[in-house]
Amino acid sequence: MKVPIEVEDERDDEATAVEPDEVEAQEGADEPEVSDDADATGEGDELTPEEERARVEAAIRAGEEAAEKELAADAGKIRAERDELQKKLAAVEDQIEGAKKEAADAKDRLVRLQADWDNYRRRTAAERVAERERAAEKLVCDLLPVIDDLERALDHAGATESADTQMQQFVEGVSAVHAKMLAVLAKEGVEPIDPTGQPFEPLSHQAVGRVEDTDAYDETVAQVYQKGYRMGDKVIRTAMVTVTYGGPKRPADEAPADEGADAEKGAPEEAAEQTK
Missing domain, CATH: 2.30.22.10 (Head domain of nucleotide exchange factor GrpE)
Incomplete structure (x- = not known):
């Protein structure tokens, strides 16, 4: 048989048993609470002017250092942008110099081509004139023996006295032909x-x-x-x-007087001087 009294004692012990966490909580609740203000005031009383000034100076220095760092970063960015712009400017200047050089070369080539063209035009014109003169000269040289024969015939007819009217008319006709030939040649110089x-x-x-x-x-x-x-x-x-x-x-x-009076002699001397 179980004894009822003992059972009741065990129940009382279980009821009176307290967990450790609960004990700590109770102990904490029993301790007096300390406010934050009390802690703040407990660390020290009011700051002295020197300490306050030191704190202000420290804050200023910190602000200045932060501003210097920020300015240094901005300056670095600006320098990088400046360097990039300088590179672009240098590239553009090189392109401009290259374009100027190409323009100068093109202008020089144009001047040379123009001079070559002018020389070619003058040379070809002179060659055409010389060719015409050579062709005319050849024709004139071929006609000179004919003129010589006409002049010999006229000289012979003049030396021979004849009363024949037809012969005189024939001589006059030959003389007219001779004069016309000389006139045609005179037009050619x-x-x-x-x-x-x-x-x-x-x-x-x-x-x-x-x-x-x-x-x-x-x-x-x-x-x-x-x-x-x-x-x-x-x-x-x-x-x-x-x-x-x-x-x-x-x-x-x-x-000189004879040369000035004789136009035929003056021209060969000028030609001789030009040849020299």
Whole structure:
């Protein structure tokens, strides 16, 4: 049998048993509470002016350091942007210099091409003129023997006296043909060289003989066997002449006067000077 009293004692013990956490909570509740204000005031009383000034200075320094760091970061960004812009500017300047150089080269090539074109145009024009002159000169040179034959025929007819009217008319007709041919050649700048009585000029005269003449100046053309011809400033055929010798020397002051009076002699001398 169980004894009721003992059971009741065990129940009382269980009822009176207290957990440790509950004991600590109770002990904490029994302790007096301390407010935060009391803690704050407990750490120290009011700050002294020196401490307050030190705290203000520390706050200022901290603000200045933060501002310096922020300014340094901004300055770094600005420098990076500046460097990038400088690189772009340098690249653009290089492009500009390259474009200027290309423009200068193109201008130089244009000037050279223009000069080459002008030279080519003048050269081709001169060549065309020279070609025409050579063609005309060849034709004139081919016609000169015909003119010589006409002049010989006229000289022979003049030396022969004839009362035949038809013969005289024939001679007049040949003379008219001769005059027309000379007129046509004159339009092309062709003129005869007939230096009888003039000083001998080696550039336009060809000496085929010498004749002694003490009355005439030395080196004077005594007779023309064949007329010469000049086309412009060029002698296309020299005159075949005989030259005197044995006479007095020609005065130096008369040579220019003779050359100025003789247009046919002046032109060959100018041509000779141009050739020199």
